Amino acid sequence: MTRWLLVATRVALGALFLWAALSKLPDMEGFAQDVANYRILPALLVPYVAAAVIGIELLAALALISGVMARPAALAVAGLLTAFIAFLAQALSRGLDLRCGCFGSDELASWWTVVRDAAMLAGALVVARDSGQRQRVLEDERSRT
Amino acid sequence: MLRAGLLCVAGSALGIAGNAFTPRPAPLGGRVVPGADLPGAACEEPRSGIARISVEAAKPLCLACTAVFVDARSADEYSSGHVTGAVHLPPGEAVEPLLARLRAAPAVIVYDRDRDCAAADRVAARLQAEGLRDVRVLTGAWPEWLARGGPGESGACGACTADGR
Numbered sequence A: 001m002t003r004w005l006l007v008a009t010r011v012a013l014g015a016l017f018l019w020a021a022l023s024k025l026p027d028m029e030g031f032a033q034d035v036a037n038y039r040i041l042p043a044l045l046v047p048y049v050a051a052a053v054i055g056i057e058l059l060a061a062l063a064l065i066s067g068v069m070a071r072p073a074a075l076a077v078a079g080l081l082t083a084f085i086a087f088l089a090q091a092l093s094r095g096l097d098l099r100c101g102c103f104g105s106d107e108l109a110s111w112w113t114v115v116r117d118a119a120m121l122a123g124a125l126v127v128a129r130d131s132g133q134r135q136r137v138l139e140d141e142r143s144r145t
Numbered sequence B: 001m002l003r004a005g006l007l008c009v010a011g012s013a014l015g016i017a018g019n020a021f022t023p024r025p026a027p028l029g030g031r032v033v034p035g036a037d038l039p040g041a042a043c044e045e046p047r048s049g050i051a052r053i054s055v056e057a058a059k060p061l062c063l064a065c066t067a068v069f070v071d072a073r074s075a076d077e078y079s080s081g082h083v084t085g086a087v088h089l090p091p092g093e094a095v096e097p098l099l100a101r102l103r104a105a106p107a108v109i110v111y112d113r114d115r116d117c118a119a120a121d122r123v124a125a126r127l128q129a130e131g132l133r134d135v136r137v138l139t140g141a142w143p144e145w146l147a148r149g150g151p152g153e154s155g156a157c158g159a160c161t162a163d164g165r
Helices: A002-039 A046-066 A070-095 A113-145 B003-021 B055-065 B075-079 B096-104 B118-129 B142-145 B158-163
Strands: B051-053 B069-072 B107-112 B135-138
Touching: A002 A046, A002 A113, A002 B107, A046 A070, A046 B003, A070 A113, A070 B003, B051 B055, B055 B107, B055 B135, B055 B142, B069 B096, B069 B118, B075 B135, B096 B118, B107 B118, B107 B142, B135 B142
Parallel strands: B051 B135, B069 B107, B107 B135
Antiparallel strands: none
16 A cells, blocks of 8 residues: 555544544533444443543544544554444344444434444554554664664 | 554554544443433434434324325335335435425425434435425434334325325
8 A cells, every 4th residue: 555545544534433422512411312222231330431441432533633643543543443433333133223423423323333433444454454564664664774 | 464463452552542532432431322212312413414303293294194205225124114205215216206296285295214224314304405495314213213103104194195106
């Protein structure tokens, strides 16, 4: 993958996650409710998970945009997206009618949301793989000099 | 991988510590149950800006036929039982064929399956965009209507169907 495309993917992913985190910040209570509506987590754990998810989104987004610790951030984001997809898939297959809680709006969860998350997951995996390669190349160069 | 884990731990700590500084923090230490499990509590504070109506307030409107009920659930759910006289209009379906009937009613009450009312809100927003003035969403949705003995398809509100629906 060409370098600029990799950087563009990384920054776009970071921007999406930054948007996702910032749009949820004004109503964390509402996001916790959205998380609870998925009916997976115990009620006591829901608010902690909701707050933690937003924190990870925020930190990972900043890392992806700045390029500092981009590879671990891409891996973390890939992990988040995998969890989102699992949550969405089980909710949709059980016929739950809910807001997806994706970007702080009233958007409903649908299979389209799953497709969108899968596309972002692919992007995150590419960034995780190729940023790693670049890092290794740089380290190799450094060790040679 | 290790650094990804560290980033997640740091992010979680940031989120949980920062939560208190947000305008509407998540209630850490409290229980957050699915909105549909709250006794009609969800839907009461509309985030969508669509007005609400309780089952208790809506029942007389159904009995007096002064409101048209709009069912925003799936076709299967609608056919297996709905508010007497309700028309079926899930989100994403054309509203035009129903507009004349809805416009003729003094009030329109939309309900859906789950008590978070997301689908009903979407339908209600579309009806408002079509110029309908009094559009409200039923608090507690269909489960609450049933639980509080609202008239169902074969219930006491037969007069509403007299117009040949």
